[in-house]
Amino acid sequence: xxxxxxxxxxxxxxxxxxxxxxxxxxxxxxxxxxxxxxxxxxxxxxxxxxxxxxxxxxxxxxxxxxxxxxxxxxxxxxxxxxxxxxxxxxxxxxxxxxxxxxxxxxxxxxxxxxxxxxxxxxxxxxxxxxxxxxxxxxxxxxxxxxxxxxxxxxxxxxxxxxxxxxxxxxxxxxxxxxxxxxxxxxxxxxxxxxxxxxxxxxxxxxxxxxxxxxxxxxx
Numbered sequence: 001x002x003x004x005x006x007x008x009x010x011x012x013x014x015x016x017x018x019x020x021x022x023x024x025x026x027x028x029x030x031x032x033x034x035x036x037x038x039x040x041x042x043x044x045x046x047x048x049x050x051x052x053x054x055x056x057x058x059x060x061x062x063x064x065x066x067x068x069x070x071x072x073x074x075x076x077x078x079x080x081x082x083x084x085x086x087x088x089x090x091x092x093x094x095x096x097x098x099x100x101x102x103x104x105x106x107x108x109x110x111x112x113x114x115x116x117x118x119x120x121x122x123x124x125x126x127x128x129x130x131x132x133x134x135x136x137x138x139x140x141x142x143x144x145x146x147x148x149x150x151x152x153x154x155x156x157x158x159x160x161x162x163x164x165x166x167x168x169x170x171x172x173x174x175x176x177x178x179x180x181x182x183x184x185x186x187x188x189x190x191x192x193x194x195x196x197x198x199x200x201x202x203x204x205x206x207x208x209x210x211x212x213x214x215x216x217x218x219x
Contacts, residue, residue: 003204004089004090004093004202004204004205005201005202005204007089007093008086008089008090008200008201008202009200011085011086011089011200012200023157023160026153026154026156026157027154027157029153029154030150030151030153030154030157031197031198031199033151034148034178034197035197035198037148037197039145039146039148039178039197040178040195040196040197042145043144043145043146043178043180043193043195044143044144044145044182044190044193045190045193046190046191046192046193047189047190048189048190049188049189049190050065050144050182050184050188050189050190051065051140051143051144052064052065052066052188053065053140053143055111055133055134055135055140056116056133056134057116057119057131057132057133057134058116058119058120058122058123058131058132058134059116059120060116063109063131063133065109065184068107068109068131069184069186069188070186071107072105072106072107072186072218073105073106073107073183073184073185073186073191073212073217073218074106074107074108074109074183074184075094075101075106075107075108075109075181075182075183075184075208075212076108076109076110076111076144076180076181076182076183076184077090077091077094077108077109077110077111077180077181078110078111078112078141078144078146078177078178078179078180078181078182078195079091079110079111079112079177079179080112080176080177080179080199081112081113081114081118081165081168081169081176082114082118082119082121082122082125082168083163083165083168084199086179086199086200086202087112087179088122088126090179090202091110091122091126091128092126093205094108094110094130094205095126095127095128095129095130097205097209098129098130100209101209101212104209104212104213105218106209106212106217107130108130109130109131109132109133110128110130110131110132110133111132111133111135111140111141111177112132112133112134112135112177113134113135113136113137113138113141113169113175113176113177114134114168114169114170115134115136115168115169115170116134118168119132119133119134135177136169136170136171137171137173137175138173138175138176138177141177141180144177144180144182146177146178146180146195147175147176147177147178148175148176148177148178149173149174149175150165150174150175150176155174178195178196178197178199179195179196179199179202180193180194180195181193181194181195181202181203181207181208183208183211183212183217185216185217185218186217186218189216191211191212191214191216191217192207192208192211192217194207
């Protein structure tokens with residue numbers, strides 16, 4: 001299997017090939033500003049107690065984090081939305097590894113601010129076997145320190161490429177989470193945490209699986 005970051009780098013290379021430099025500069029500026037904000041340093045760290053939450057899955061059923069943790073260690077994948085090719089590629093990588101993850105006795109849930117209807121489309125289109133949860137207003141993502149407001153210049157860019165984030169998310173807040181990977185131990189503590197201001201960078205799933213297998217995760 002091709003490493004996830006190699007797949008993501010191909011998306012970036014193709015984007016640079018076909019998108020005008022002045023349009024690319026808008027995203028580069030947004031990434032630089034987000035990195036400069038220090039948000040990466042403020043995410044919920046390893047060793048912290050993970051917040052409990054209840055969110056609806058793609059069929060509208062409530063899913064409680066406590067119920068998932070009762071079954072084993074939990075990987076949480078925070079993602080931006082089905083409109084993001086990087087997020088889709090990452091979730092497909094986890095889809096392909098999901099049987100192995102289950103063999104390890106762990107579970108995975110993906111969380112984004114998009115509506116349940118968008119999640120339902122995504123689950124069906126990409127054959128995702130794990131819960132895809134709606135986080136209205138990024139309320140749970142905020143508890144993990146992952147939330148930022150899309151700046152005006154980047155909003156204009158999204159509109160120009162027909163990415164209607166207020167419609168997709170069902171509100172006018174323009175809030176998004178940093179794409180992030182968390183591993184939560186059975187006792188509810190963070191065993192692994194990684195998030196990047198640059199949405200084009202994601203941790204390899206193998207790192208998450210390795211964290212699941214540690215004694216701390218299984219306690």
